[in-house]
Ligand SMILES: Nc1ncnc2c1ncn2[C@@H]1O[C@H](COP(=O)(O)OP(=O)(O)OP(=O)(O)O)[C@@H](O)[C@H]1O
């Protein structure tokens with residue numbers, strides 16, 4: 216027996232008390248005894264008792280009174296009445312008053328143990344059922360309060376929330392989203408997505424999340440959407456039931472109109488300042504050239520040396536200004552690209568040759584791996600030079616301890632894949648999404664001395680996207696970084712001279 220049950224035997228006859236103890240103790244029960252009802256109540260008050268065997272008639276206090284008091288104060292303790300044959304009718308009355316069972320005197324050993332066992336077993340089952348009921352009530356309460364908390368959070372959020380089921384129907388939309396979408400009355404739920412937004416790209420993103428094969432492992436899709444004059448950042452992610460079955464998609468909308476306006480103002484400002492600086496700087500550069508060419512008289516060695524250094528600095532500033540203007544132009548939506556059928560292999564060979572000295576100075580082995588029969592891409596030569604020059608310079612610059620930098624190109628059916636990989640310092644996972652932002656530079660103690668503006672990758676991304684290509688990055692801190700560029704080949708891409716990026 217796992218639990219040591221204590222049974223209280225209440226009888227005015229000592230022989231019965233002792234007899235019961237003799238029967239019950241070998242069965243593993245602890246036995247307490249009382250000679251009348253009053254003693255029994257006292258023991259019940261002070262000791263943990265699991266069951267009472269109580270004689271019906273006793274001097275001082277009989278079973279009926281014990282039942283009355285115990286029923287009120289110890290309802291969980293079952294009471295079995297011990298009765299003689301002549302008083303069975305009274306025992307039945309006791310049962311009506313709450314006794315669990317009765318045994319008649321003289322009782323058989325096995326009969327008594329059986330009744331006791333049965334009652335204790337029943338009591339145990341009742342206790343378990345009660346605990347289960349309590350647990351269920353607690354769970355229901357927790358669930359209800361969890362639901363109400365979630366409901367409150369979703370309703371009070373400043374960001375819009377939209378929940379779509381597997382049939383692409385909207386099943387939840389919070390007040391913030393109604394405000395963002397300027398909806399005055401809530402559309403029916405479930406209702407079609409088009410009631411909320413007529414942007415097809417959101418529908419496509421949700422559809423992709425609902426239908427993407429598991430191995431694609433798409434955890435979320437982030438998009439920028441327009442609603443009237445507002446810009447919204449929409450982040451969609453799938454959600455699953457307890458059995459990991461896909462239930463639908465949750466999309467959170469964040470209003471980024473303010474940031475966009477600020478960004479536009481900043482761009483205009485940078486563009487204006489760059490413009491204003493370029494003219495006087497170009498004039499200074501020209502005057503330097505005149506002096507350096509000796510047209511303003513002879514120079515001493517020292518003067519020449521200082522002017523050459525100043526000249527280089529001015530050139531650096533002009534390069535930066537040109538880059539800033541380039542980015543601004545691309546972001547304004549227009550860039551002039553002369554897209555022609557281009558052999559990328561030739562461009563890459565020239566670049567690698569040009570950069571061999573820089574790589575060697577940093578003890579880096581720079582390698583180009585391309586098959587001879589790479590298909591042509593429809594691209595602007597200068598843009599491609601700029602893209603891969605930036606990527607290769609980065610790979611070399613951010614490999615301070617030497618190592619390998621490799622650029623390889625392979626052809627897939629409709630596009631060319633170019634990988635630029637290095638064994639350099641790598642990037643922390645949280646830095647990866649930011650490196651294409653303008654002016655973002657990751658901080659690494661080993662590459663602090665690298666001079667740069669943080670514009671290179673922003674330009675690279677803009678140029679690749681203007682060619683209808685894509686760029687991705689994989690990196691591990693301390694191991695290295697690989698940039699993967701995909702560019703459509705001539706057969707798949709229809710080039711145009713004027714491209715909206
Ligand atoms: N191959 C790479 N390995 C590790 N970090 C890199 C790599 N390429 C880029 N980064 C990180 O991304 C940041 C942004 O790169 P990006 O080329 O835009 O700017 P930059 O190199 O700092 O300056 P510049 O505009 O002169 O190129 C870098 O500062 C660097 O921290």
Ligand SMILES: [Mg+2]
Nearest residue numbers: 609667671672
């Ligand atoms: Mg760079």
